[in-house]
Amino acid sequence: MTDRTPPHDITAEQKVLGAIMTATTAADQNLRLADVQNALAGGEDFYRPAHQIVYEALVRLAGRNEPMDPVAVAAELSKNGDLARVGGAPYLHTCTEQVPVSLNAGYYAKIVSDRAVLRRLIEVGTRIAQFGWEGVGEVDDLVDQARAAVTDTITSPTDGQGDLIHILDEDLWSVVSDEMEHGSDQAGRRVPTGFTDLDIMTGGGFEPGQMVVVGARPSVGKSTVALDFSRGAVKSGHSALFFGLExxxxxxxxxxxxxxxxxxxxxxxxxxxDMIDEGAWDRVTRARTRAQEENYQLWIADQCTTVAQIRANARRHQAHHGRLDMLVVDYLQLIPSTATAENRQQAVSESSRALKLLAKELGVVVVALSQLNRKPEDRPDKRPQVSDLRESGAVEQDADVIILLYREDTHDKNSPRSGEADLIIGKNRNGPTSDVTVAFQGHYSRFVDIAPG
Structure with a gap:
């Protein structure tokens, strides 16, 4: 098995290079090179090292707007001391002789790319086997590394790039016009927050793929409002996971x-x-029955502490249950890290970035709670700002929505706004920023809409 030659196609590689060098005009050369570049991850996709060297020379010539015919390529290779390594000028002509009168360079580049992916699969399989044999580290981390390695291997380098589309493209305009007239399909996928005014401000709820950061000082109600978001999601038929690190x-x-x-x-x-009477027990029973009858999909976990564990459990849940709409992490600064105190900001930033990527990968809303630093305490009104996010680093950049929780009665017990709270939308990538005022019912551990009138 180990003596077998890795997958490759030398003829296809020669045709790719020859197609570029035999193009009759500079425009045609650049067009063929662009087709090849769209198909390949890079020069490393060529199996034969000589072909990689020639390809990189072609890319350099294109970058300088110079010809890419065999003579120019030979001169470029000679200048860099590489001509002999590729077999000399005669080998460049060998590549051009492989090219028929009409040739689709992109087609043969796709063959080269496919063979390169197969080689990488072999490599990653060997690496995964090594993970298993050595068993160094947490099993969840090893499994996550294995998944990531496979995903990186099978993902095309040009996935998501697509072709350039003119701003007046008819198909694109048709899609946008239909959504403007009849409503966006995305609106139906949004996850309601459980708060009427907040749903209005966010265009109908949080959007799949978004990371929502909720920041507050200790004991203001971060966990409570996050659980409210989860309850709002499942009551509207969505599924939510709540990872409680605290x-x-x-x-x-x-x-x-x-x-x-x-x-x-x-x-x-x-x-x-003495504390719970029959009426209270009846309400508890009805709440449980209602959750069963309406099939509330709320799952909780207090033992998942690392991003790798959170990611693995989220993927497993999505695979087993068919859907996942919201994921709550309570809270960012509690995610363990091997970083020193001096590098704590970097560690939090890395966790933030990983959660944002997880939101995009799984197509879910990630609600990440975050502590605030002490700066609000130094302000006369004590109101928090986005810049107060503790060890913020990339958190502010990663977040699509940032909601800061503020209760005046936490520092002024005689406040006329006792029992009220502001959800300060400090960042809203796809909508306005403003304050949403809600009622705080601390004895019931919840925030609710303020009753009209």
């Missing part, structure tokens, strides 16, 4: 019961007949 599953369920059944949280935690 609270246990028991604590999360207690908060869910308090919010859904409208039973004071302290009563649920204390328990006993």
């Amino acid at each position: 609270m246990t599953n028991k604590e999360l369920l207690q908060r869910w019961i308090a919010a859904e059944a409208q039973v004071p949280l302290h009563c649920i935690r204390t328990g006993g007949r």
Whole structure:
């Protein structure tokens, strides 16, 4: 098995290079090179090293707007001391002789690319086998590395690039016009937040692929509002995962019961007949029955602490259950890292970036909670700003939506706004920024819309 020659097609490689060098005009040469570049990951896709050297010479000549015929290529190779390595000028003519009168360079470049992918699959298979034999590191991390290696191998270098489209393209205009007239299909995929005004500000809820960052000072209600988002999602028929790095599953369920059944949280935690009467028990029972009958798809986990574990569980859930719409991480600064205190900002930034990529990869809304630094305490009104995100690094850049939670009564017990909270939309990539005022019902561990009137 090990003595077999890796997949390749020397003739196809020669035709690709020959097609570029035999083009009769500079425009045609550049066009053929562009077709080849769109198909290949780079010169490394060529199996024969000599072909990689010739290809890179062609790319350099194109970059300088110089001819790419065999004579010019030979001169370029000679200048860099590579002509003998590729077999001399006669070998360039060997490549051109492979080219018929009419040849589709992109077609043969695709053959070269496919063979390169097969070689990379062999390489990654060997590497994955080595992961298994050595077993160094956490199993979840190794599995995630294996998945990522396979994904990188089978993903085309030009995936998502596509062709250039004119701004007045009829097909594109038809799509946009239909959405303007009848509503966007994306609107039906949005995940409602559970708050009427916030849904309006975000165009109907959070959009799949978005990372939403919720920031607040400690004990203001980050976890509570994130659980509210989750409850709003599942009540509208969506599926949500809640990864609690701070609270246990028991604590999360207690908060869910308090919010859904409208039973004071302290009563649920204390328990006993003196704290929970028959009416409260009836509400708890009805809340559970309603969740069962309406098939609420809310899943919680308190043992997934690394991004690798979160990613693996999210992928597994999506594969087993067929869908996943929202993923909550509570909270960014608790994701463990081997970084030193001095590099903590870098570690948080890396976690943020990984979660944003996960949102795009799985097509889900990722809600990531984040602590704020102490700067709001130094302001007269104590209101937070986006720049207050603790160890923000790339967090502000990665986030599509940033919501800062503010309650005046946390620092002024006699505030006339006691019981109110502002969801400050500090960043909204696809919509306006503003404040959404909601009511805080701390005893039920929830935020709700303010009743009209």
